[in-house]
Amino acid sequence: MSAVWHLTRRFVGSLWPFRPPSAHRDWVAGILLPGELELWNRMNAADQRHSYAVARRVEQAIEAPREVLAAALLHDVGKIEAHLGTFFRVAATLSAAVAGRETAELWVRSSGITRRIGLYLRHPQIGGDLLQMAGADPLTSSWAREHHLPEGDWTVPVDFGRALRDADDD
Numbered sequence: 001m002s003a004v005w006h007l008t009r010r011f012v013g014s015l016w017p018f019r020p021p022s023a024h025r026d027w028v029a030g031i032l033l034p035g036e037l038e039l040w041n042r043m044n045a046a047d048q049r050h051s052y053a054v055a056r057r058v059e060q061a062i063e064a065p066r067e068v069l070a071a072a073l074l075h076d077v078g079k080i081e082a083h084l085g086t087f088f089r090v091a092a093t094l095s096a097a098v099a100g101r102e103t104a105e106l107w108v109r110s111s112g113i114t115r116r117i118g119l120y121l122r123h124p125q126i127g128g129d130l131l132q133m134a135g136a137d138p139l140t141s142s143w144a145r146e147h148h149l150p151e152g153d154w155t156v157p158v159d160f161g162r163a164l165r166d167a168d169d170d
Contacts, residue, residue, distance in 0.1 A: 019045045024052050031055070031069045035134030040073055042080045051076060057167035068160050070136065071143035072167060078127025078144065082120035088113065092120040124148050 055072035107118025128145030154161045
């Protein structure tokens with residue numbers, strides 16, 4: 001049930017078109033490396049607000065080093081490559097529930113909206129690659145790749161991974 005509540009809140013929040021306040025953006029700029037900040041600035045307003053909230057919850061939960069806060073801020077950065085609006089994101093999420101995320105590999109090879117939904121579903125891998133190319137810390141790019149995986153498949157330290165997961169699911 002918490003997944004439904006989380007997704008409902010994310011949907012409602014996505015309808016609000018405004019970027020985070022300047023104080024929040026300043027805090028983010030103080031955390032991220034230049035290449036990471038460029039990627040964060042490409043994220044849509046709802047994803048920026050969500051990632052800021054996740055990072056602040058991580059900061060309250062544990063003594064988090066910079067790369068962990070960057071992981072919280074950039075875990076969904078791969079979504080920028082899909083160029084999907086709110087309603088197609090809902091369709092992508094429902095598609096993943098019905099067809100499974102494995103189907104995204106086939107969809108990425110197609111064209112049009114099907115390809116974009118496939119890219120959206122592959123956002124963890126895409127985000128990890130973008131972060132690696134931007135010079136992010138390996139922990140930051142690993143978390144972007146692993147944030148939808150079961151705990152047993154993580155390569156990041158478990159205490160950091162749990163704090164990140166819990167903050168994202170809050």
